[in-house]
Amino acid sequence: MKKVNIFASFFCIVLLLSSCAKTHYAVKAIETSRIAIDSTYEAKANPQMVALVESYKKQFDAEMNEPIGTAAQALTKKYPQSLLSNFTADAMREIANRLWGDVDFAVMNMGGLRATLNKGTITIGNMYEVYPFENRLVLLELPGTAVKAFFDFIAFNGGQGLSNGIRLVVKKRAVESLEIGGKPLDENKTYRVATIDFLAAGNDHMDALTQATRLIDSNEQLRNYMIEQVKNLTANNKEVDAKLDDRITIY
Numbered sequence: 001m002k003k004v005n006i007f008a009s010f011f012c013i014v015l016l017l018s019s020c021a022k023t024h025y026a027v028k029a030i031e032t033s034r035i036a037i038d039s040t041y042e043a044k045a046n047p048q049m050v051a052l053v054e055s056y057k058k059q060f061d062a063e064m065n066e067p068i069g070t071a072a073q074a075l076t077k078k079y080p081q082s083l084l085s086n087f088t089a090d091a092m093r094e095i096a097n098r099l100w101g102d103v104d105f106a107v108m109n110m111g112g113l114r115a116t117l118n119k120g121t122i123t124i125g126n127m128y129e130v131y132p133f134e135n136r137l138v139l140l141e142l143p144g145t146a147v148k149a150f151f152d153f154i155a156f157n158g159g160q161g162l163s164n165g166i167r168l169v170v171k172k173r174a175v176e177s178l179e180i181g182g183k184p185l186d187e188n189k190t191y192r193v194a195t196i197d198f199l200a201a202g203n204d205h206m207d208a209l210t211q212a213t214r215l216i217d218s219n220e221q222l223r224n225y226m227i228e229q230v231k232n233l234t235a236n237n238k239e240v241d242a243k244l245d246d247r248i249t250i251y
Contacts, residue, residue: 064125080159087242096194144187146211200229
């Protein structure tokens with residue numbers, strides 16, 4: 001008796017169906033309704049599911065509520081510079097220096113900072129609130145011409161998170177003067193810039209960063225580095241703090 005190849009038969013059926021005339025559909029009407037998500041649904045909660053969620057929630061809360069440091073004052077964000085953006089960018093440069101050697105400056109976008117770091121105890125959960133995205137710390141080797149274009153954008157945009165070592169003076173949304181490491185910008189030099197992979201890809205309108213001749217990826221999330229930074233400060237009896245200075249001056 002001859003065996004039937006099931007896959008061959010299935011393939012023939014698919015061919016027959018695909019050869020039939022296609023049916024065309026058109027939307028005749030759309031009906032909508034509002035479903036309120038309220039306590040009505042809590043009354044119908046599955047006890048087993050609630051117990052499962054609660055078991056994970058206890059573990060999650062214990063981890064997120066772990067204290068790791070203390071903030072000397074409330075660190076908020078605002079343009080052109082802020083306590084939170086200065087603290088973050090300075091830490092990024094310091095961490096990058098440890099990873100890769102001398103770094104000229106670091107860049108963090110204001111949009112990547114999502115909460116205030118309040119005065120007092122800092123927990124792991126607080127760090128997740130400030131740095132919720134899965135951005136990784138990267139190092140760029142950026143030509144001087146691209147660095148110029150980048151700071152032209154910063155001047156027009158009204159600031160961003162820039163590390164110490166930068167002295168940028170902006171007048172009428174244009175660069176009036178710029179020093180990096182105490183020296184004027186050299187368009188013939190290649191600068192080493194610490195940032196996050198999100199910005200290195202040109203997001204948040206930072207197209208100039210895509211002109212890097214080399215990118216080194218730490219393969220580690222910025223948030224994890226920042227958590228370690230706070231822990232290190234605590235281990236050295238230091239509080240998390242920052243100050244406003246003349247890294248960005250706008251007239």
